[in-house]
Amino acid sequence: MKAFLAKLFASYIHRKENKWITNPIETQNNVFKSLLKQAQNTEFGTDHDFKNIQTIADFQAKVPVRDYEALRLYIDKMVAGQPNILWPNKPLYLAKTSGTTSGAKYIPLTKESMPYHIDAARNALLAYIHETGKSDFVSGKMIFLQGSPILDEKNGIKLGRLSGIVAHFVPDYLQKNRMPSWDINCIEDWETKVDAIVNETLPLNMTLISGIPSWVQMYFEKLIEKANKPVGQIFKNFNLFVYGGVNYEPYRQKFEGLIGRKVDAIELYPASEGFFAYQNSQKDNGMLLLLNAGIFYEFIKADEFFTENPTRYTIANVELGVNYAIIISTNAGLWAYNIGDTVEFTSLHPFKIRVTGRIKHFISAFGEHVIAKEVETALQLVVNKHRAQITEFTVAPQITPYEGLPYHEWLIEFEKEPENLQAFSEDLDNEMRKQNVYYDDLIAGNVLRKLVIQKIEKNGFQEYMKSQGKLGGQNKLPRLANDRKIADFFVSK
Structure with a gap:
C-alpha cells in the first residue's frame, strides 16, 4: 500500500514541479522580488536600501558579493540573539560548519528556509519513483548516515550540524522505516557510531542507503567484515544509493565491488546555506537547479572571480560548459553570498548543473x-x-x-x-x-x-x-x- 501511494504522490509532485521548471526565469524573478520585500525592514535591508531596489541590476549595484568573513558583522549580531538582522525575527536554527579561515561558521536556518531542505530531499526520491516506477524501497528500511541530532543552544537559538537538525524533521510516514535508531544516531564518536549501525542494520531489510560516499564506504566495509559477504547479499533488496557532497564517479567501481552488483544512484546537492539541486533523472547525471526554493542565484565565471568587478550572471544568460562560482541570496538571510562552490551547466532546458569543485580548491x-x-x-x-x-x-x-x-x-x-x-x-x-x-x-x-x-x-x-x-x-x-x-x-x- 505504501509503495502504491508513493507512486500517486510522485505523480502529483511531478506535475507541481513542472510548473516552475517550465517557467524558470519568471520563477527566479518572483523569488528575487519576494526576498527583497520580506527583508526590506531588516538591518541589512535598511543598510542596502532594499526599498528602492527595482531591478537585479539595482541589487547588484547596492549589494556586493560577500563570503562568510565579509558578512560576519551581521552574522555575529544574529548569533548574539539580535532579531531582524539579516532576515525578519531570529533564525530557527544555526547550522554549525567548520570554516577554514574563520573557525566555526554559523549559517542561519529560518522558518521560511527549513521546509525547502526537507521537501527537496523528498522530491528527489519522488522524481526517481515517477521516472522509473520503482517504489518498493519505501516499504523497507532506509538509512541516512548523518551527524548527531543532539542540538546545543546559543543565545536562545538551537544549533548543530545540518544533518543533525534535519533529523528532527523526518516525516511521520518515514519514522518507522528510518535508520539508525535515535539512540545510535546520537553517538558522537564516528567509529563507535558506525560499529553500532552495522550491528543494528545487519538483520534488517535495508532498501535505501544514503550518505557521503567516503563514509558509506566505511559502513560497507565493516558490514562485509562482520558478515563475510557483499553488501548486496546482506541486503538483498538494497537497490537505491543516495549521495551528495562529492563526485561519485571515483567511488563507483569500488562501490559496485563492495555491493556485488549495480544499484541505482541519486545525487543531491544540499548545504547548510540551502538545498540547491538534485538529480531528477536516471538518464543523465545533471542535477535540476531548484529555482523555486527561496533562493535567488547569480553566477560569476570562475576564471574572472578574483578580478575587480567581475560580471554577475543570472540563469537568463548563463552558458553550457562554463565553470561558474555560485552566488546565492536566500530566505535565510544570506545576500549575494559566495558559498565557495563552482558549478557548470549541463542543460539549459531545464537548468541542470554539476558541481565542479571549490573556488578556493x-x-x-x-x-x-x-x-x-x-x-x-x-x-x-x-x-x-x-x-x-x-x-x-x-x-x-x-x-x-x-x-x-x-x-x-x-x-x-x-x-x-x-x-x-x-x-x-x-x-x-x-x-x-x-x-x-x-x-x-x-x-x-x-x-x-x-x-x-x-x-x-x-x-x-x-x-x-x-x-x-x-x-x-x-x-x-x-x-x-x-x-x-x-x-x-x-x-x-
Whole structure:
C-alpha cells in the first residue's frame, strides 16, 4: 500500500514541479522580488536600501558579493540573539560548519528556509519513483548516515550540524522505516557510531542507503567484515544509493565491488546555506537547479572571480560548459553570498548543473589553475583503463623539491593497485595535459616535470581526517589544494 501511494504522490509532485521548471526565469524573478520585500525592514535591508531596489541590476549595484568573513558583522549580531538582522525575527536554527579561515561558521536556518531542505530531499526520491516506477524501497528500511541530532543552544537559538537538525524533521510516514535508531544516531564518536549501525542494520531489510560516499564506504566495509559477504547479499533488496557532497564517479567501481552488483544512484546537492539541486533523472547525471526554493542565484565565471568587478550572471544568460562560482541570496538571510562552490551547466532546458569543485580548491602554483573536475575526470579515465580501484585521493603542488623541477604530487590510496604504476602515472599525466592546456604548456616548457604519485597506506586518509577532528558526518576531503597542508601530514609521518 505504501509503495502504491508513493507512486500517486510522485505523480502529483511531478506535475507541481513542472510548473516552475517550465517557467524558470519568471520563477527566479518572483523569488528575487519576494526576498527583497520580506527583508526590506531588516538591518541589512535598511543598510542596502532594499526599498528602492527595482531591478537585479539595482541589487547588484547596492549589494556586493560577500563570503562568510565579509558578512560576519551581521552574522555575529544574529548569533548574539539580535532579531531582524539579516532576515525578519531570529533564525530557527544555526547550522554549525567548520570554516577554514574563520573557525566555526554559523549559517542561519529560518522558518521560511527549513521546509525547502526537507521537501527537496523528498522530491528527489519522488522524481526517481515517477521516472522509473520503482517504489518498493519505501516499504523497507532506509538509512541516512548523518551527524548527531543532539542540538546545543546559543543565545536562545538551537544549533548543530545540518544533518543533525534535519533529523528532527523526518516525516511521520518515514519514522518507522528510518535508520539508525535515535539512540545510535546520537553517538558522537564516528567509529563507535558506525560499529553500532552495522550491528543494528545487519538483520534488517535495508532498501535505501544514503550518505557521503567516503563514509558509506566505511559502513560497507565493516558490514562485509562482520558478515563475510557483499553488501548486496546482506541486503538483498538494497537497490537505491543516495549521495551528495562529492563526485561519485571515483567511488563507483569500488562501490559496485563492495555491493556485488549495480544499484541505482541519486545525487543531491544540499548545504547548510540551502538545498540547491538534485538529480531528477536516471538518464543523465545533471542535477535540476531548484529555482523555486527561496533562493535567488547569480553566477560569476570562475576564471574572472578574483578580478575587480567581475560580471554577475543570472540563469537568463548563463552558458553550457562554463565553470561558474555560485552566488546565492536566500530566505535565510544570506545576500549575494559566495558559498565557495563552482558549478557548470549541463542543460539549459531545464537548468541542470554539476558541481565542479571549490573556488578556493585549485592548484595554480604556476598559473595552471587546475580544478577538481579536471583531476577527477583524468583519474577516472586512467583508473578504468588500468582496471585499478581508488579509495581516496588528493593533489598538491610540490614547489620546492629536493631535486629536479617542481611537480604536482598525487596522494592516492589504492584499493586495487594498477599492475604497472609507472604506466598508470604516465597515462594520468597525459590525461591531465588534455584536461588543462596551461598544465600542458608548463610540462612542454619544462617549468614542471610530470606528476608524481605517492601511495597512501590503507585508511591513511581516514587517519588524516581523524587528526583534524573531521572523521565522519558531512566532512569531505578536499580533492586538491594550492598548499601542502594535507601532503605534509603524510610526509611528516
